[in-house]
Amino acid sequence: MQLNEPLLAGIKSPQDLQKLSFSELNLLASEIRECIIATVSRNGGHLASNLGVVELTIALHRVFNSPQDKIVWDVGHQCYAHKLITGRYTEFDTLRRLNGLAGFPKSSESPHDSFNTGHASTSISAALGLLAADRIQGGNNRVAAVIGDGALTGGLAYEALSHAGQLGLPLVVILNDNKMSIGPNVGGLSKYLSRLSMKSNYQRFRRNFDNMAKKIPYIGDLFFDMVVRLKRAIKAVFYTDNFFVDLGFEYVGPIGGHAIQQLAEVIRDAGNLGKPVVIHVITRKGKGYGFAENDPGKYHGVSSFLASEGLAEPALSEPGGSLSAFTQVFSEALLKAGQGDGRVAAITAAMEKGTGLNLFKQAFPGRFFDAGIAEAHAVTFAAGLAARGLRPVAAIYSTFMQRAVDGVIHDVCLQNLPVVFALDRSGFVSDDGETHQGLFDISLFRSAPNMAILAPAGKEELEAMLGWSLSNSGPAIIRYPKDVCPAGDPAFLEPVVKGRGVWIRRPGANRRVCVAFTGSLYEQVLDGCQRLAAMGIDVGLYNLRFLKPIDEDYLTGIMDDYELMVFVEEGVKAGGFGEYAAELALRSNCPCRVQVLAVHEKFIPLGKRHELLRLNGLDGEGIAAFVSKALANAYASLAWAEGGK
Incomplete structure (x- = not known):
């Protein structure tokens, strides 16, 4: 690993922090930052968020006795320092690589990862559950939830805060306030926290005065109690407590997030209050790495780069060093649609750049909406726009769309509203692991009445499908991967016909096998067919093209023409398109054999997309092997049946 990290190399568990002085802990913080920068510059990962919480992580582990005490990291993309402190230093160079350390907390990886996270706003709910269970079982362990101000834009966090205040359990909520989630935070919460931050001088004076009062000989404790009662009486008359206090929390802060000793003292005191407490900590995202400090949004999630020079332009962690081609094609197509139709609006859930909506925002700021990390709200908000005649396009990652299923069904599909959902990162997603795979959207939404689901294979299809969806009278999903976008196949230019696909290649008289596929696997099935052609x-x-609705007569007509139909899809098999097609063939008495190649019902670990396709048999080699085996089995069954006559 690194040769200039003598303190970090000696940290085998959080208990080793107790052996170090606070000056040594500050040196350790520098070593951790160097290690994170070196590793992320090689492997890619979340950089700015992790650099911002190094001192906070050290202070937490200095006070808490992990794994008996529990720490839940919201989203989890700021857990690198936590991993280094909890005995994973020697493995840290495998971060986000196949079979290596995950980029998020993972309980199967370490007992110090008390709860798996990868989506935002879940930490307070989970931490409160951990604490309640501990008390029911007779324990007395401490639990902390570390949540960023960006994650507090999600409604689940407020539900949890309300419940925590009601229960009154001694939950420690650390609000990591860095004014950003992935981009600058939006909404009333950000302004509210800024007002709280303005009171930091008062908070600093109060802490210093309280400490001084406690130290007065003989009467310190009595005097301190009198001061506390006096402050409460004055506040009751002249001052309205803040939001957290109104919910039943004690509020401490805001305090600086890069002073380890002060943080440790505050966390220790908060843990002794015996009631729920919010510690408001101000940190700097990207701390210690100038490039990231100056542009933390740019350094949120990065691919490999030269640490001494920073990211090259354009600075996004996508294939080829630019926006992923599918995202770029969508971005430009939506911009064109917005130029031609003033009803077109765009909605994101805190992923403006990642979904490619930044171009639309620049051109039409009045028709662009960032809902924050609140996917369910974004969906229902889009439904409201559509109900008044607009044509909203909600661009949301497939994995995050899972958080808004009820809104899609209840608020959009039930009313048959023309909302277009652009599901970026559908299918396998590189590097982020189980929490970020976009494999469930087909199964989740095929059963929703009125919903159309389209899967483009290339540039021209994506452009045409967006146009079709915007002119459609009901809701539509367009799903596409985080990968390069093919272009130029003449089949891509064929008009979009509702419920029908297009032939990429159609044999003449010899029609033994047909491979029908979801668009994201275009290049893989082409490769597989070339391999099969080499086998004769x-x-x-x-x-x-369409995964719903389906022109069933047209599809059964195709199946009637072939001895073997193989449906290949980049999604889970259970409830997917292939299972529907097999049922259709049976219901329609199609003579062909039907085989389905899709992802088995499991959670997919981290890896590059091409690695995950290979491991799940969905690369060219895997597709060819599956088809040849299915064909051999079909002939074997036929021979057996004929032999039995």
């Missing part, structure tokens, strides 16, 4: 197996290629 002639294969038809049918790009499904």
Whole structure:
């Protein structure tokens, strides 16, 4: 690993922090930052968020006795220092690599990861559950939730705060206030926290005065109690407590988030209050790395780069060093649609750049809306826009769309409102692991009445599908991967016909095998067909385009023409398109055999997309092997049946 990290190399568990002085802990913080920068510059990962919480992490582990005491990291993309302190230093160079350390907390990886996280706003709920369970079981352990101000834009966090205040358990909520989630925070909460931060001089004076009062010989404790009662009486008459206090929390802060000793003292005192407490900590995202401090949004999630020079432009962690091609195509197509139709509006849930909506925002700021990390609200808000005649496009990552299923069904589909959902990162997603795979959207939304689901294979199709969806009278999903976007196939230019796909390749008289696929696997099935052709197996290629609705007569007509139909999809098999197609073939008495190649019901670990496709048999080699085996089995069954006659 690193040769200039003597303190960090000696940290085998959080208990080792007790052996170090506060000056040594400050040196340790510098070593941790160097290690994080070196590793992320090689492997990619979340940089700015992790650099901002180094001292806070050290202070927490200095006070808490992990793993008996529990720490829940909201979202979890700021857990690198936590991993280094909890005995994973020697493995840290495997971060975000196949079979390596996850980029998020993972309980199967370490007992110090008390709860798996990867989506925002869950920490307070989970931590409160951990604490309640501990008390029911007779324990007396401490629990802390570390949540950023960005994650507090999610409604789940407020539900948890309300419940925590009601229960009155001694939950420690550390509000890491860095004025950002991935981009600058939006909404009333950000302004409210800024007002609280303005009171920091008062808070500093109060802490110093309280400490001085306690130290007065003989009467210190009595005098301190009198001061506390006096302050409460004055506040009751002249001062309205803040939001957290009104919910039943004690509020401490704001305090500086980069002074380890002060942080440790405050966390220790908060843990002794015996009631829920919010510690408001001000940190600097990207702390200690100038490039990231100056542009923390740019250094939120990065691919590999030269640490001494920073990120090259354009600075996004996408294939080829630029916006992923599918995202770029969508971004430009939506901009064009907005130029041609003043009803088109765009909504994001705190992922403006990641979804490619920044171009639309620059051109039409009055029709662009960032709802914060609140996907469910974003969906229902879009429904409200559509109900008044607009044509909203909500661009949300597939994995985050899971958080808004009820809004899609109840608020959009039930009213058959024309909302377009652009599901970026559908299918396998590189590096982020189980929490970020976009494999469930087909199964989740195929059963929703009125919903159309489209899967483009390339540039021209994505552009045409967006146009079709914006002119459609009901809701539509367009799902596409985080990867390069093919272009130029003549089939991509064929008009979009509701419920029908297009032929990429159609054999002549010899129609034994047809491979029908979801668009994101275009390049993989082409590769597979070339491999099959080398084996002497002639294969038809049918790009499904629509996963719902389906022109069933047209699809059964195709299935009637072939001996073997293989449906290949980048999604979970259970409830997916292939299972529907198999049922359709059975219901329609199609003579062909139907086989489905999709992802088995499991959570997919971290890896690059091409690695995950290979491991799940969805690369060219895997597709060819699956088809050839299915064909061999079909002939074996036929021979057995004929032999039995």
